[in-house]
Amino acid sequence: xxxxxTRIGDWITGRWDALWYAPAPALNLAAARVVFAVHALxxxxxxxxxxxxxxxxxxxxxxxxxxxxRYLLFPGHLTLEQNLQxxxxxxxxxxxxxxxxxxxxFCAGLLLYHLAPLExxxxxxNPFERGLTVSVLALLALSFSRCGDALCLLPxxxxxxxSSGDYRWPxxxxxxxxxxxYFISGYAKLARAGPEWVTATNMRxxxxxxxxxxxxxxxxxxxxxxxxxxxxxxxxxxxxxxxDLGLITVVIWPRLRAAFIAAAMAFHAGILLTMGILFLNIPxxxxxxxxxxxxxxxxxQAALTRGDGAPMR
Amino acid sequence: MKHLLPLFCFCGxxxxxxxxxxxxxxxxxxxxxxxxxxxxxxxxxxxxxFLLYTLGVSFGAGFLQRDFWPxxxxxxxxxxQGPIAQGSRLMxxxxxxxxxxxxxxxxxxxxxxxxTAWASGRWLELAPADRDRAAAFLVQLAERxxxxxxxxxxxxxxxRRLGPFAxxxxxxxxxxxxxxxxxxxxxxxxxxLYRETWNIEERRLNPAAVDRxxxxxxxxxx
Numbered sequence: 404x405x406x407x408x409t410r411i412g413d414w415i416t417g418r419w420d421a422l423w424y425a426p427a428p429a430l431n432l433a434a435a436r437v438v439f440a441v442h443a444l445x446x447x448x449x450x451x452x453x454x455x456x457x458x459x460x461x462x463x464x465x466x467x468x469x470x471x472x473r474y475l476l477f478p479g480h481l482t483l484e485q486n487l488q489x490x491x492x493x494x495x496x497x498x499x500x501x502x503x504x505x506x507x508x509f510c511a512g513l514l515l516y517h518l519a520p521l522e523x524x525x526x527x528x529n530p531f532e533r534g535l536t537v538s539v540l541a542l543l544a545l546s547f548s549r550c551g552d553a554l555c556l557l558p559x560x561x562x563x564x565x566s567s568g569d570y571r572w573p574x575x576x577x578x579x580x581x582x583x584x585y586f587i588s589g590y591a592k593l594a595r596a597g598p599e600w601v602t603a604t605n606m607r608x609x610x611x612x613x614x615x616x617x618x619x620x621x622x623x624x625x626x627x628x629x630x631x632x633x634x635x636x637x638x639x640x641x642x643x644x645x646x647d648l649g650l651i652t653v654v655i656w657p658r659l660r661a662a663f664i665a666a667a668m669a670f671h672a673g674i675l676l677t678m679g680i681l682f683l684n685i686p687x688x689x690x691x692x693x694x695x696x697x698x699x700x701x702x703x704q705a706a707l708t709r710g711d712g713a714p715m716r
Numbered sequence: 717m718k719h720l721l722p723l724f725c726f727c728g729x730x731x732x733x734x735x736x737x738x739x740x741x742x743x744x745x746x747x748x749x750x751x752x753x754x755x756x757x758x759x760x761x762x763x764x765x766f767l768l769y770t771l772g773v774s775f776g777a778g779f780l781q782r783d784f785w786p787x788x789x790x791x792x793x794x795x796x797q798g799p800i801a802q803g804s805r806l807m808x809x810x811x812x813x814x815x816x817x818x819x820x821x822x823x824x825x826x827x828x829x830x831x832t833a834w835a836s837g838r839w840l841e842l843a844p845a846d847r848d849r850a851a852a853f854l855v856q857l858a859e860r861x862x863x864x865x866x867x868x869x870x871x872x873x874x875x876r877r878l879g880p881f882a883x884x885x886x887x888x889x890x891x892x893x894x895x896x897x898x899x900x901x902x903x904x905x906x907x908x909l910y911r912e913t914w915n916i917e918e919r920r921l922n923p924a925a926v927d928r929x930x931x932x933x934x935x936x937x938x
Contacts, residue, residue, distance in 0.1 A: 618890075
């Protein structure tokens with residue numbers, strides 16, 4: 404019995420190490436840093452989060468003190484918040500360009516933790532789905548890792564290892580953060596609504612609701628047409644929950660990535676057209692691209708073009 | 717205390733991460749590690765601790781369906797939609813008493829979803845004088861947007877830096893005031909908040925089959 408327990412323990416340890424610490428190239432981790440930094444810049448550049456602090460105090464009147472202290476958000480500090488946003492932008496640029504990238508990622512992660520809730524704080528302290536939730540966690544995780552060993556503007560003092568487990572665990576973690584959105588969302592559907600969520604009736608009802616709201620930008624005819632196709636509604640219901648609960652497997656089994664991520668993108672396109680919902684994290688799926696392989700392939704092709712790699716006669 | 721739990725979770729995430737990073741610095745040099753193929757055990761332990769903590773909190777927030785943001789519970793369309801649907805609508809009232817839909821961009825710096833959610837909840841909990849003060853501010857925003865649209869200018873300013881590449885909010889909305897012709901011509905002096913209720917099968921056949929209840933109305937200068 405102790406022997407079998409030891410074997411199980413060894414097996415778990417082996418699988419754990421293979422998942423988190425298998426040697427990986429520095430480039431893929433550095434590319435994840437660039438992806439999250441640029442994405443966060445995109446969201447910040449498309450909002451005016453500091454202005455929430457400058458709103459008339461009546462908009463803050465019902466915000467509980469505990470929620471203000473949780474994020475250190477207080478009304479009447481417009482200039483301070485504008486300066487903090489400037490600092491966040493500077494940190495994100497530095498992270499993207501690889502100028503003191505770890506410090507930059509750390510500062511950006513903390514500043515976004517403070518700034519992101521400004522979008523919703525007047526009614527909820529939970530700004531999920533507004534585009535910065537995964538970025539806060541990912542930028543901090545990257546700052547704890549050796550994310551600055553490639554794609555850096557400033558020269559490195561230490562020559563990075565060609566591949567290492569140090570480059571693997573943070574990349575897997577940020578990939579997991581992204582896939583958790585789907586998995587937890589799928590779980591939430593089943594936990595809150597039960598198996599009844601996965602029915603054609605429910606899908607039809609949701610499609611009709613979204614197509615009937617003139618305040619949403621949807622393809623009304625398409626939404627109504629799909630709602631009137633029971634088989635299609637069943638397909639969407641089952642497909643949506645399958646993608647939600649199944650996408651997380653691509654972190655463990657890379658071979659599933661192409662199929663699962665393509666299916667997820669197709670579903671997002673359908674949701675965009677029929678419900679007017681845009682998942683702002685879509686560009687972050689670039690963290691699943693094997694940039695090192697692409698670079699190797701491009702370098703090989705360039706060598707072939709130059710004739711460097713031609714066989715000797 | 718439970719209200720501070722999300723903050724503690726986040727602080728724990730940062731603390732364990734910093735600890736892992738610190739142990740990594742204190743571990744044997746990477747070149748030695750690569751030569752031996754074994755990484756420093758204390759470094760690996762610290763990273764494992766960070767990973768286990770992060771997995772616990774992030775999945776914990778999901779499985780408990782609790783807000784530990786940025787460890788979110790992601791309840792996206794997580795409900796069974798029954799035959800009756802409800803929504804809120806914030807409309808502007810012009811000086812002649814006619815009401816108009818407001819282009820979503822006019823509410824900026826608010827994102828319209830957040831404003832509507834606030835209006836349907838916390839706005840109504842305010843004292844009447846405070847409610848009116850907030851309403852007067854919203855009338856200013858709507859009027860500013862209306863004037864810009866009437867001049868043929870862009871409504872709102874979220875796209876001032878990135879132009880057409882600016883990120884929209886997660887819910888897309890039509891640009892009602894895309895030209896001076898589609899923009900109300902009279903000055904706004906009030907707002908109305910409606911709750912709309914409808915039967916989705918009835919409205920499928922008749923788009924006008926909506927019950928609208930005024931939940932709050934404000935009129936400024938008459």
